Amino acid sequence: MPTLSELRPITGGHNSTEFTATGTIAAGKPVILNSNGTVSQITGSTNTFNHTYGGISEVVGPTRGNVCISMDPFNTGKFIIGYTYEPQSAEKPMVVVGTTDGTTITYGTPVILNSGSGGGNDINVQFDPTYENRVICSFYGGGSGRGWSGLNALTLNGTAVTNHTSGAAQYYSSNGGKMTHGEIAFDTTKVGYFIVGYHLSNGTGYYRGGSIASNGTITLNSQVQIHTRWDKAGSRIACNKSGKFLICGGKHDGSPHMCAATATMDSSRNVTVGTFYTYQSSESRALPADWDPNDDNKFICGANSPTVSPYAGYAYVATVDGTTISYGPAKLISTEDWSEPVLRFNPNPTTDGEFAIVYNETGISPNLQLRLAKCSYTGTNITLDQTYNITTKYMATGSAEFDISSGVLYMCWRYDNASGETNPVYGRIWRAQFENKPSDLTATNLIGIADEAIADGESGIINTWGSVNDTQSGMTIGSDYYAQHDGTITTTNSANSTLQQLVGKAISATKLNIKDYT
Numbered sequence: 480m481p482t483l484s485e486l487r488p489i490t491g492g493h494n495s496t497e498f499t500a501t502g503t504i505a506a507g508k509p510v511i512l513n514s515n516g517t518v519s520q521i522t523g524s525t526n527t528f529n530h531t532y533g534g535i536s537e538v539v540g541p542t543r544g545n546v547c548i549s550m551d552p553f554n555t556g557k558f559i560i561g562y563t564y565e566p567q568s569a570e571k572p573m574v575v576v577g578t579t580d581g582t583t584i585t586y587g588t589p590v591i592l593n594s595g596s597g598g599g600n601d602i603n604v605q606f607d608p609t610y611e612n613r614v615i616c617s618f619y620g621g622g623s624g625r626g627w628s629g630l631n632a633l634t635l636n637g638t639a640v641t642n643h644t645s646g647a648a649q650y651y652s653s654n655g656g657k658m659t660h661g662e663i664a665f666d667t668t669k670v671g672y673f674i675v676g677y678h679l680s681n682g683t684g685y686y687r688g689g690s691i692a693s694n695g696t697i698t699l700n701s702q703v704q705i706h707t708r709w710d711k712a713g714s715r716i717a718c719n720k721s722g723k724f725l726i727c728g729g730k731h732d733g734s735p736h737m738c739a740a741t742a743t744m745d746s747s748r749n750v751t752v753g754t755f756y757t758y759q760s761s762e763s764r765a766l767p768a769d770w771d772p773n774d775d776n777k778f779i780c781g782a783n784s785p786t787v788s789p790y791a792g793y794a795y796v797a798t799v800d801g802t803t804i805s806y807g808p809a810k811l812i813s814t815e816d817w818s819e820p821v822l823r824f825n826p827n828p829t830t831d832g833e834f835a836i837v838y839n840e841t842g843i844s845p846n847l848q849l850r851l852a853k854c855s856y857t858g859t860n861i862t863l864d865q866t867y868n869i870t871t872k873y874m875a876t877g878s879a880e881f882d883i884s885s886g887v888l889y890m891c892w893r894y895d896n897a898s899g900e901t902n903p904v905y906g907r908i909w910r911a912q913f914e915n916k917p918s919d920l921t922a923t924n925l926i927g928i929a930d931e932a933i934a935d936g937e938s939g940i941i942n943t944w945g946s947v948n949d950t951q952s953g954m955t956i957g958s959d960y961y962a963q964h965d966g967t968i969t970t971t972n973s974a975n976s977t978l979q980q981l982v983g984k985a986i987s988a989t990k991l992n993i994k995d996y997t
Contacts (some may be wrong), residue, residue, distance in 0.1 A: 494945040500933040507950035509520045509962035509982060510941055511919055518941055520929070521920050521966040533536045534585040538562070538575070538891065538906035543874035544695065545693055545819075546906040548891035549604045551635075553611045555658070555884040556580070559635070561616055562892055562906055564591075572602050572618035576638040577908075579882075587638025592616060592631050601628075607691065608652065609670040612636065617663055617675060628677060632695040632875070643695025662714055666744055668722035674750060674845040676705070676714045676726065684709025684728060686716070688748035700748045706730050706755075715768040719775045723799070726752060727768040727780050736760045737782045741802050742777035753802030756796050759809075761786060767794070767822030767836055772980065776800070779834060781812065793836065796859040807859025812852050813866075816841040828888050831971075832856040835911070836867075837879045837890050847874045849892055851911060865996035869909050877906070887912050920964045925980040927993060928968075946993050947986070954985035 480741040501517040510518040538546065538560055551557035554580030558728035564571045574844040575589040579763060601619040614633040666672040671691040678684045690698050696800065704716070705728065714728030727739040742752040748772040763782035771777040776799045783790040792813035794807045820838035832855045839847040849869040855862050869890065875894030888911040926941060930946040933939030952967065960968050961979040968991070972979060982991040 482732075488974070490770055494943045495940050496927075496943055497938050498933075498941050500935055501978075502928045504828070504933040506929055506932045507948065508929050508966055509968060509980075510926055510929055511921075511924040513924075518687065519919065521962060521964065536577075537909040538577075538586070538908060545601060546891050546893045547878045548880055548889055549606045550880040550882050550889060551566075551606055551607045551612075552883050555798070556882060556887075557887060558880075558882075559604050559606065559614055559633075559640075560906065560908075561602040562893075563602055563618075564589075571904060571972050572616070572634065573825070574604060574614075574616060574640060576635055576640060578638060584981075585638075587640070588641060590640040592618060592642060593629065598779055601833060601948050603663055603942050605665065605673075607665050607671060607673075609665060609672075610691075610693075613671075613691065615663060615665075615673060616679075620731070621709075629688040630675065630685060630689070630697050632691050632697055634695065639900070641695075662716055664716040664718045664724060664815075665757055666722050666724075667718050667720055667742070669746065670747065672744055672746075674716055674718075674724055674726075674744060675699075676715075676716050678709050682708040682731070685712060686726065686750060686752075688744050688750045690748055691953065698748065700750075703752075705752075707731050715780075717768065717770045717778070717956055719770045719778075720772065721775045723775065724750075725768065725770055725778055727766065727778075729763050729766060729782070731762050735762050737766065737780070738789065739778075739780055743786070756804040758782070758797065758806040759784065759793070764790060764837070765792070765817055766822050767838075769822045769824050769834065771832065771834075772824050772826045773828070773831070777832075777856075779861070780806075781820060781822060781836070783816060784809075790816035792820060792836075792931035794822070794836065794854070794861055796861060797854050798859065807856075808852075810863065812836055812854070812863055813838065813840060813850070817850075818847060819876050821877070823879055823881055823888065825881050825888075826883045830855055832900060835879070835881075835888055837877075837892075839889075840872050847895065848872070849874050849877075849886075849890070849909075867911075887914075893980065920962070922980070922981065925962055925982065928962075928982065928991065943991055944993055947990055948983075948993055949990045951989050951991050954988050954991065956987060958985050959983075960985060960991060 498518040503518045505518040508520045527969045546562040548560050559576050561574050564573045572592040574591050576587045577584050578809045603617045607613040612635040616631045619628045634641040634915045662676040676686045685702040687702050688700045708731040717725045724742040738755040740753045740755040744750045753957045765783050768780040778797045781794040793809040794812050798805050817838040822835045822836045836852040840850045848871050851867045853864045875893040875895035877891040881888050890909045893906045927943035930940040930942050960983045961972050963979045983991045986992045
């Protein structure tokens with residue numbers, strides 16, 4: 480059986496090889512090398528979610544307030560969940576680590592973050608993408624006088640949790656520093672640096688720059704005000720791969736509007752925030768936002784529109800140029816009022832611009848049913864591909880994240896006294912799998928282009944690296960062409976090896992010089 484290294488010459492030259500086809504291959508189409516030595520034409524799968532993937536997993540509970548999940552960026556299928564333990568007289572901020580084996584989820588031992596806490600509903604957990612097995616957790620309700628908000632640094636060993644600030648968190652507010660999921664983000668270019676956002680009991684929004692040392696010590700800079708009345712929709716903070724932050728939220732005072740700004744942080748934890756640019760000139764009760772992980776200059780944000788009854792949910796594509804932000808047209812996602820929307824991009828999409836919005840839909844019976852909207856965008860326009868009903872139970876709050884390696888979306892939500900359930904206030908995990916992730920094209924298996932049509936089981940000539948394929952049409956001379964995951968050959972390149980591979984350069988309208996440029 481020929482190997483890829485044997486078929487890729489160090490220098491140029493004609494290199495066409497006879498292979499046996501698995502499946503029908505059309506002339507001029509890119510092909511991959513199979514493990515048995517045959518070749519197949521690249522094909523993409525359907526553009527759908529499997530939203531029942533893995534069934535439902537019940538999280539340790541009962542819970543109160545929101546539940547928050549964060550996926551481990553270093554270990555596939557591993558996650559941490561933050562929640563507030565009931566009953567009310569003993570509410571404690573807690574975390575539990577879970578691992579996934581196929582479709583089975585196993586949980587470790589829950590850990591109380593602060594034994595002196597009580598009465599808080601808000602909790603947020605976030606893996607540090609720059610330091611393996613480290614997590615930061617924020618909670619509201621700590622301190623003997625309650626109304627305090629604190630940060631804890633955690634280290635994981637398997638599913639075991641070490642709390643570096645056990646019993647005495649690094650408090651960042653003594654005046655109701657409440658936060659929702661999505662208000663902590665790590666700087667992807669500096670080890671252990673982060674920004675935390677929150678609002679006080681009077682509604683004023685603030686942020687702080689911070690860092691975590693290797694021993695778990697948290698250092699915070701002074702708080703900086705974002706705006707008065709920043710509380711209704713909360714805010715979302717995210718960081719792209721270049722270390723640029725997004726701060727997105729809503730002003731709800733004399734001139735309510737939804738807006739976003741970019742920010743950067745230096746090595747002294749000082750945060751510089753650019754101008755806030757408005758994308759909706761009316762208040763909103765909900766706010767989803769996230770950077771496109773494959774485009775440092777694009778993010779998606781959303782809001783309710785009070786001018787469209789009953790507060791319909793919309794999303795916008797934002798384009799960043801330096802510190803300037805511009806927005807595309809509003810796209811209707813939910814005709815009903817959406818509650819607790821969470822927007823997440825698939826870090827390994829099968830189509831450029833794929834993202835998901837998970838939300839509770841109101842105005843129906845029973846109220847607050849969990850929905851999943853699969854979306855994508857091109858340029859500044861959003862397409863709503865499909866909306867799925869995850870459950871018809873009465874839901875409270877939650878969060879969602881994609882597993883970086885597997886592309887599985889984990890949605891962790893809490894039932895709100897769901898009728899018919901044995902544990903009606905426990906948290907639950909639902910998982911959804913992108914079904915259109917290509918199962919054939921990888922970063923290493925592209926072998927060349929078919930010189931002729933080949934029937935299933937028959938042999939035919941494949942133009943491999945160093946050869947020229949002359950079965951193309953309409954090509955632009957001098958342009959690089961890429962084999963796409965759906966089997967086409969175009970000039971599209973997103974720098975994502977699961978989406979396309981460089982295959983050659985056009986030397987005429989019909990001829991492609993096949994060369995391994997990598």
